[in-house]
Amino acid sequence: MSRKEGVVKSLKPVSGYGFIETGFGADVFFHESALGKARFNSLKVGQPLEFEIKVTYKGLEAININPLIESSTLRLYNKEYGLFESSKETVENKIIFVRLPVVSQWFKTIEEAETDARQFALKLGANALLCKQRQKDQRKSDHNNYIYHVHRITAQACLVAKKDLQGNFSKADLEAQALAMENTLEQFKGEYKTKMGRSIYDSADMTSEKVSQTGAITFGAVFFIIIMIFISTGIA
Incomplete structure (x- = not known):
């Protein structure tokens, strides 16, 4: 019988029973006999529990209950909304599995640099x-x-997760994903070094933001013409 997780939704200490809120359907009834009177009396609303399900004529009932300190399942933080971005080193009550350095190239606008860092x-x-x-x-x-x-933007690319009863990752899952991210970075660094002859983090050479020689000559010519017009007007 597979074990489930949920949190205490309500308690009736005098009557010796309560209900567990789960992520898979209706609330589940439980009796103090499923974990012992002393442990039942120590429970608080919101406390995570691990248990097995028994089907009775009255509905679902939790048996073989063990209180948990926290949920054992994890969910990627804010992944459905894209990248979570912060100038801080940590995210409150969240687990950070990896930190990888990210440096954008130099760009004329901060928006271009932001986009480059996010894509990386x-x-x-x-x-x-x-x-x-x-x-x-x-x-x-x-x-x-x-x-x-x-x-340009400097930052740390991270894999961040939070404890969640309905999460679909374990700690081992995300540790493996973090290792894959580190390997991907090493691959990127090697390919970039071979192609460009320098480190991926060496952004001293400019890319799209570099002013072209033609642009500089054009600017100089226009500036010269404006000066000549000004001088001619003054002489006249």
């Missing part, structure tokens, strides 16, 4: 970005015609 984390299989920080730097165009700013 999702490729690794993360469901959270923690320790998220924005960085801003000042750059010069190819011909030093003007100065502009660029942005």
